[in-house]
Amino acid sequence: MATPHPTAISAVSTPARVAKQITLTGLVQGVGMRPAVARLAQHLGLTGYVANNRTGVEIHVEGESEHMSAFCRDLLNAVPSHAQVLSTSISAVELLNRHVFAIVRQSDEQNLTSSVPVELSTCQECLREYQNADDVRYGYALISCTNCGPRYSAMRSMPFERDETSLRAFPLCTHCTDEYESLDNRRAHAQIMSCPKCGPNVWFECGDTVIHESAAAIQSAAKLIRSGKVLALCGVGGYQLLVDSTSNQAVAELRTRKRRARKPFAVMVSDEEAATGLAQFDEQGIKLLRSAQNPIVLLNKSGGTDVAENVAPSQSTIGLMLPTTPVHAELCRLCSVPLVVTSGNLDGNPLEHNPQSARQHLTGIADAFLHHNREIIRPIDDSVVRPMDHGRITIRNARGLAPLPLPLVTRHSILAVGGQQKTAIAFSNGGQSVLGPHIGSLGTLTMCRQFAHHVASMLQLYDMVPDVLVHDLHPDYYSTRWANEQRTRTIGVQHHHAHIVSGMLEHDLLEDEVLGLALDGTGYGTDETIWGGEYLLATATDFSRVGHLAPLRLPGGELVVSQPWRTAVSLLGEAFDASTAATFANEMFSGRPVETVLQLVKNEKLSPITTSLGRLLDGVTSLITGQANADYEAELPMMLESLASGSESSGNGYEFHLREGIPFQICWRNAVRLVLSDLDMGVSRSCIAARFINGLTDALVCPVVRFPGKTIVLAGGCFQNRLLLDGVVSRLRQRGRNVVWSQRIPINDGGLAAGQLAIAAVRLGKAEVANVENSSCA
8 A cells, every 4th residue: 555645644723814804984883883793703703803993994803714704794784774884895914813802992093984973863672771660771861872862963073982972971880881891782882871870861940940850850841841831852963842732822832932933843743653643654754754863754734633733834744753862752652742843942043952052042932941961062953854756855954864975086175065045064075075964044143153163063073174165156145255255265156056966966977967957946147147947958067058937027136035925916017917917916915015016126126037936936826825925935835835735626737838049938927827817717726726836847847858868857945845846757757757856965955065065076176187188298
């Protein structure tokens, strides 16, 4: 028998160990990612570490090749439900010969590219603990875990670590420390966690009465609401004002004190069953309502509810939300009625977010306070979304949704400052692009100060100093003036171009040419007139105006926004001869200076022209309803939608005419004449409203055939009207056209900054390429 060669003799040897470094980017902090990674590694017998850093989550893992392969294979299946992993990079590295797998801290000076975590409503596990008399957190109002609770609002800086949050002031007790350090616990490395023994708490104040015991404080607050009084509650992102939504008197008193005559209030309900009794739901509406982001969901009302009519007067819709925290849930339970929950501020002022300032500014509005002492570092309002037949829209990008990562890559440091209404900023720090949370309208000195403070706060959080500021073309917007006062390069962007590009950004169309349809109330045009009913053939850098709504005059300029009867009279003056217009106007608006306004219409300086659909809808609604004044932006267009929604059968829509030319015009005069004819014949207001919207929808879709093959992007605040958006989308898709709109980025001016940012980034990128090419040629 042959003797085996020595090298062929097998020997038992230890399998070789290998090491890998894995980086996860996206929304990977503040969601329980590190404990999930550590559990998987320990389960597979691997060693190493996992850490948060300014890029995202860094993992160093060591072990046998077979187990390492299993780790890489199973990693993305093990991530927590609220995580959003955008990219995963894996590379082989040298062994560090770690003996255990641990969660560690890292400090680095890299650019912040990790997404900032957002607020999540209290999870079911925490609610069960809150209600369990045997649990250590029974009745603890500020309960949270890795799956829920404040994030952005409690954060000083990134990476997301406890000592960089407002919980730094509350060291963990022994019990909480054990939970924090145990990977088997739901609160493993939960940075915001606490308990009644070691954490912040709530207390009730009413005059000289102060109640610190949590259960008694919440019971006193509920008793106050049941008695018809106004409670100021410190929520997750700031103060909220609560009253009994079934009490006309309580709601009316809140309106008087808050100086908010008719603008709808949101309503909080205890559960989904209560919600379905107040509104009409489809699958998407339920999904939005129950989501952990906990937005206000705008829905069509159900008939015959107990909610007072003055909660959302003259509207067919109602904004509903589920409880955000155990305090909200307990108040709903104890009061046994839906609750009005609205922003804790006087209209035109910033959201209150600390007890001292709340006492100073809300004492004249609220009868009592339910405070907490967990510092709100970054105040943030409630988000508002609306389901549509073909998707959704975001009306207010705020708590739970913002800061919103944007799919835009640029090496430039850019700050876009938005517009004047529904202002939000967007920015890129060279590592990520973000749309910040809703700030509000910049119509008061206090809001302008808040804007400047918010900008500084966001630049600090994302550690950036902008090289370029991007602003609207309107010279009178505060955001424009602010940008031009900074000693930084500026880029001006046309309002409606920014609207359309925000939709292009969301749908990955920045390299395409699209047909944009931008419909809103006010946007400064390149011809220095007010636009608002625009067809733009647009790229990410430029546009041409190929069509628009036929112009109308605004007698008194900006006065028409709060006095839409002026626009109504102007429409009559355009649609009829002078005598007929005067007769109609005096009949409809008796006692108002109709003749003066009809004369003003002839004065170009005192009656600027506009192509704004928002102003047209104001005027038409005023004609149909006789309502002369508006309490808030878009009140009358919302009334028009509500009226039209109540029409069972309206027949064909009114005919609008298409006026040829470059640009073409959608002419509305015939439709206005038909509105007056139907009013004269006694046709119902709801039927007239439906005919107008149906005819308008047909007219808006008609010219699109001139631009075959172009994706159509819908943008602007007028598309918050569900009948208009769904009608345009349905008609275009029936014609085989591809049509998109912003769903996560607000479709109104809240998304303006995202479009501004994208336009500036693409322009700067192309300019760099051109400079390189010119240098090469030289």
